Amino acid sequence: MTAEQIIQQILFFISAALTLGSAVMVVATRKLIQAALWLIVSLFGVAVLYALLDASFLVVVQVVVYIGAIAILFIFAVMLTQRDQRDKGPQLNKSWVLAALVGLATFGGLTFLVSSWTGFGAAAAPIPAGTVDMVADLGTALVSVDQYVLPFEVASVLLLAALIGAIYVAYNRK
């Protein structure tokens, strides 16, 4: 193994520990505003994983859209709703043991299923020769007629409709 591969593995372990540890804190911490902040750490760990997977555009989108927009939206929602039940009472419902069992069973089942698949330990496919700029390839794929222009446009219409719907639902009529 070369030094670069060892560094990649160390980076993977650090970011995986960051992602999973802060994800546990998101579901376990009592204060909701701290859960939102741990969610930001977890999303950042996922961005590092995208960087390890050579998906450079998704790294930027993860930081800008998830951390910059969605996590901030969560913090706003927590601050707008939390006035009179701040950290009062249990944060988990009565059947949380059952929920933990379902989570563990899902993890065991998924791990068992993918480990019985033949491509489980596959190595990364080589980046095809002649690839200069994968971001440019992605942009071309998103807007060229014979590839993904229709799903792209449908997603943008969905986003527009959802944002108009969100304004309508949250609008204060008084």
Next chain:
Amino acid sequence: MIPLSWYLILSAALFSIGLFGVLARRNAIAILMGIELMLNAVNINLVSFWRYGSPAEMSGQVFAIIVFAVAAAEVAVGLALVISVYRRRKTVVANEIDMMKW
């Protein structure tokens, strides 16, 4: 080098943690946070299958971008609903929002 299995196990663990959050938390906003974790686990899977399968085609990344758009739409509408319910009922506990249950 990092084998594909590490990414798959990591995303299975992240998905299960998010599933536990969705099932066990009482606060509706915390449930939405669990859904975000699950969507991120799905995205890790999609991007790692793209990288380890066929990086010449962009289908995996395009799929992940569409998941991003759907996640943004879902969280915008979900949080708007939570805020609207909070204004009328003064609660964000999912068990207490039961006016459509009979």
